[in-house]
Amino acid sequence: MLLLRRPGFVSMTINSKKMRVWTLGIIGIIALGMASWKAVDDPVPTGPYTLQYPASFGGRFTIPADNPTTQEGVYLGRLLFYEPLLSSTKTISCASCHQQARAFTDGLALSVGVTGKTTQRNSMSLTNLLWVRQLFWDGRSNSLEEQALVPLGHADEMGSKPNTAAKALQKTTLYPALFRLVFGSDTITDVRIGKALAQFERTLISANSRYDHYLLGTYQLTESEKRGMQLFNSAPSMERNVRGGNCAHCHGGPKLYQEVFHNNGLDLKVTDAGRQVITGLALDNGRFRVPTLRNIALTAPYMHDGRFATLEAVLNHYSEHIQNGPTLSHELPGQTSGFHLTRNEKSDLIAFMHLFTDSTFVNNPQFADPHHRVHRVHRVK
Amino acid sequence: MNVLILRTKTIFSAGLTIGLYLLTFVGHAQALTISGEVSKPLTLQSADLKAMTHTDVTAKDRDGKDHTYSGVPLVDLLKQAGATLGSELRGENLTKYVVIKAIDGYEIVFALAEIDPEFATRTIILADTVDGGPLAQGVGPYRVVVPGEKKPARWIREVKSIDVRFAK
Numbered sequence: 001m002l003l004l005r006r007p008g009f010v011s012m013t014i015n016s017k018k019m020r021v022w023t024l025g026i027i028g029i030i031a032l033g034m035a036s037w038k039a040v041d042d043p044v045p046t047g048p049y050t051l052q053y054p055a056s057f058g059g060r061f062t063i064p065a066d067n068p069t070t071q072e073g074v075y076l077g078r079l080l081f082y083e084p085l086l087s088s089t090k091t092i093s094c095a096s097c098h099q100q101a102r103a104f105t106d107g108l109a110l111s112v113g114v115t116g117k118t119t120q121r122n123s124m125s126l127t128n129l130l131w132v133r134q135l136f137w138d139g140r141s142n143s144l145e146e147q148a149l150v151p152l153g154h155a156d157e158m159g160s161k162p163n164t165a166a167k168a169l170q171k172t173t174l175y176p177a178l179f180r181l182v183f184g185s186d187t188i189t190d191v192r193i194g195k196a197l198a199q200f201e202r203t204l205i206s207a208n209s210r211y212d213h214y215l216l217g218t219y220q221l222t223e224s225e226k227r228g229m230q231l232f233n234s235a236p237s238m239e240r241n242v243r244g245g246n247c248a249h250c251h252g253g254p255k256l257y258q259e260v261f262h263n264n265g266l267d268l269k270v271t272d273a274g275r276q277v278i279t280g281l282a283l284d285n286g287r288f289r290v291p292t293l294r295n296i297a298l299t300a301p302y303m304h305d306g307r308f309a310t311l312e313a314v315l316n317h318y319s320e321h322i323q324n325g326p327t328l329s330h331e332l333p334g335q336t337s338g339f340h341l342t343r344n345e346k347s348d349l350i351a352f353m354h355l356f357t358d359s360t361f362v363n364n365p366q367f368a369d370p371h372h373r374v375h376r377v378h379r380v381k
Numbered sequence: 382m383n384v385l386i387l388r389t390k391t392i393f394s395a396g397l398t399i400g401l402y403l404l405t406f407v408g409h410a411q412a413l414t415i416s417g418e419v420s421k422p423l424t425l426q427s428a429d430l431k432a433m434t435h436t437d438v439t440a441k442d443r444d445g446k447d448h449t450y451s452g453v454p455l456v457d458l459l460k461q462a463g464a465t466l467g468s469e470l471r472g473e474n475l476t477k478y479v480v481i482k483a484i485d486g487y488e489i490v491f492a493l494a495e496i497d498p499e500f501a502t503r504t505i506i507l508a509d510t511v512d513g514g515p516l517a518q519g520v521g522p523y524r525v526v527v528p529g530e531k532k533p534a535r536w537i538r539e540v541k542s543i544d545v546r547f548a549k
Contacts (some may be wrong), residue, residue: 134486260486283411283484283539329485330519330538 044181045071049199051082051130056254061130067145067195069202075180075370077200078346080193082369085168086152088159089114094151095199097123100367103295103358104204109306111243112214113157120272127206127300128255128360137288137304139261140278144198149190166190175335189255206294206361214355215254221355226291231345235331245318245339245349250290256356257292262329264288265322266303274304285327297357311353386398390402411484411522413507417545418477427509427522433457438528442536450526452508453545455479455496464545465496476548481525484539489525491535493545503528507540 007188049069063069084093097111097119098104104126105308109115110118121137129144135211143146151157152165169175176186183192196381213219221229233252234244250264251257261275263286270286278284288304302308319341333339341349361367413430415423433453442448460466465474470493477493484536494500508526516524516538523540527533 139486258487262485279484281411281484287485326518328519330517 019149044075044178046181047071049074049203051202051205053130053205054212054216054254057128057131057207061133062142063144063202067198069199070182072178073182073196073199074203076175076182077196077198078367078370079174079178080197081200082371083169085172086158086165086193087114087194088161088164089170092158094148095369097151097157098126099368100364101298101362103127103298103362105299107300109301110364111157113154114159115156115261117156121304122301124297125292126201126204129204130202131255131259133259134289137291138275138278139289144201145191145194148194148197149202152190152193163190166193169193202359204367205270206358208360209294209356209358211355212254212358218309221353224348224351225355225362227345228348228350231341231349232352236339243341243345245341246331247293247318247349250329251293255292256294257290259289261287261289262331263325263327264318265325265332265334266307266317267329268323268325270325272304283327286325287327293353294356295358295361297354298362311350312346315341315349319346392448411541413523413540414542415458415462415544416542417480418464418547419459421461423458425458430507430509430523436504438504438506438508438526440526440528443533447513449513450504450506450508450524451510451513452523452526455491455505455507455525456498458507458543459493459496459545462545464493466493467499468495469497470497473547477545478548480544480546481537481540481541481545483537484541487537487539489535489537490519 021322047070049071051069068072079093081098084090084096086093092114097106097113099106106123108118109122110120111123112118124137133142135141135144135147136150141150152160153162158165169179171189175188179188179192179196180186182196210219214221231244232247233243235246235249236242236244249258250262261271261284263274267286273285275284275289276282276285296302297311300309300311302311302314308314318332318338320338322328322332322334322338324337328334382495404501411427413425415425430453434457435451436454437449437451439447439449459479465477475492479491479493479496480488481491482488491505496505498504505525505527506523509522510516511520511524515521520538525535525540527535527539530536
């Protein structure tokens with residue numbers, strides 16, 4: 001039972017009686033993975049999808065009225081997320097750059113798509129996107145529906161010209177019927193592909209790390225984790241003799257990010273203007289969206305260009321190498337080049353950040369590749 | 382001749398670069414928008430704000446020290462944009478709130494009534510100077526100052542927009 005109610009959890013229930021149907025759906029999906037010869041004809045789970053999340057995550061999100069989350073939509077979106085037919089070479093799927101085991105990143109500094117050329121920026125973790133209002137490192141997209149079409153069409157990612165991926169899917173035996181089930185007609189379009197992908201992405205909720213258990217009072221911190229948390233949450237103050245890295249100012253809260261854009265002092269002269277490219281404001285030069293630290297131990301390398309291979313390297317940056325450029329965040333000590341954390345303080349912070357790993361999220365069978373090699377062969381005409 | 386032209390060009394472009402730099406980092410290029418449930422949505426340049434009547438507020442900042450902030454009362458800005466204040470602030474208009482956004486994405490909220498002097502005893506200002514000088518990089522060009530508020534978390538920095546909305 002993956003969707004058992006937990007204390008303090010909210011469920012976006014459209015119809016709670018559907019819970020049982022959904023459970024059957026999960027069994028169906030698991031069964032689908034095992035009995036591939038039945039996959040295409042299996043009854044697909046249908047009905048409203050119940051999004052479950054802790055009350056502390058809050059309800060500040062909107063789901064477009066023309067794309068409500070349904071079980072059949074999520075089912076289709078998941079198939080599409082793992083579908084290489086979406087790329088011009090039929091070799092790259094969303095999951096090529098967003099792998100579940102790495103909390104939906106790819107382990108590379110810069111990703112590689114259909115052309116073999118690298119992307120401009122580091123692949124982002126796809127976690128708790130339900131709440132993200134400004135997607136991408138520079139916040140340039142405002143909906144998951146719209147965002148999904150960007151990698152689809154981008155020459156260096158999936159390289160599909162408008163509606164070519166849709167045409168490729170139309171020729172399969174699997175997809176037209178599924179699109180009919182979800183959208184009422186079997187016409188496949190890029191817009192519908194984007195909608196189904198968005199539905200699946202909204203379900204990628206991570207709320208079961210040891211940190212979440214600590215917040216619920218069901219996990220006891222070790223001494224090192226406690227010290228790490230203290231440093232994470234405190235702004236340093238010489239006068240009051242407080243040590244800290246002020247991390248929570250930007251990466252705080254139950255979801256482990258605040259949706260704000262900052263220059264965290266990587267370069268004195270930036271090479272990627274980041275947020276400024278979108279807003280045109282000089283004050284935005286070198287600012288990027290604060291990424292979530294959920295599953296941060298799994299998503300190396302770090303920063304928008306993947307420049308740091310380890311969390312140690314990240315802490316060395318915040319500790320000693322903050323560049324005092326003109327748009328450096330007010331919350332970071334540019335004058336002193338960093339927080340000057342001791343070796344022990346760094347290891348305490350790292351111990352604390354390991355609490356953010358949610359192993360049920362990266363192992364959740366609902367988020368795994370649903371395709372099976374046997375029915376793949378039949379599917380492509 | 383050639384050398385001369387080259388020099389002028391260099392000086393010109395250097396001047397331009399420095400000018401642009403000053404313009405942007407000192408903050409003069411930053412506009413302020415007032416939108417939403419108002420009859421005259423506005424985009425104000427820093428010169429427009431400079432020209433408005435300023436009020437001084439002396440208050441303690443995070444550093445624990447007193448500073449004198451000078452700025453335009455929020456109520457004056459909202460009046461200019463035609464928000465429902467004074468005698469119009471009643472009935473359903475009392476469910477209106479004001480969202481103030483910063484360049485970095487930070488957002489805070491006041492109930493419209495918190496800003497109206499017929500309700501509130503304190504005057505919330507949009508400051509453009511502190512202790513007689515411009516606001517620091519990362520704080521300016523504009524910052525909200527709420528006199529008497531114990532925690533300065535609604536003293537939002539780098540203000541870029543003010544939006545009036547109905548609670549729905």
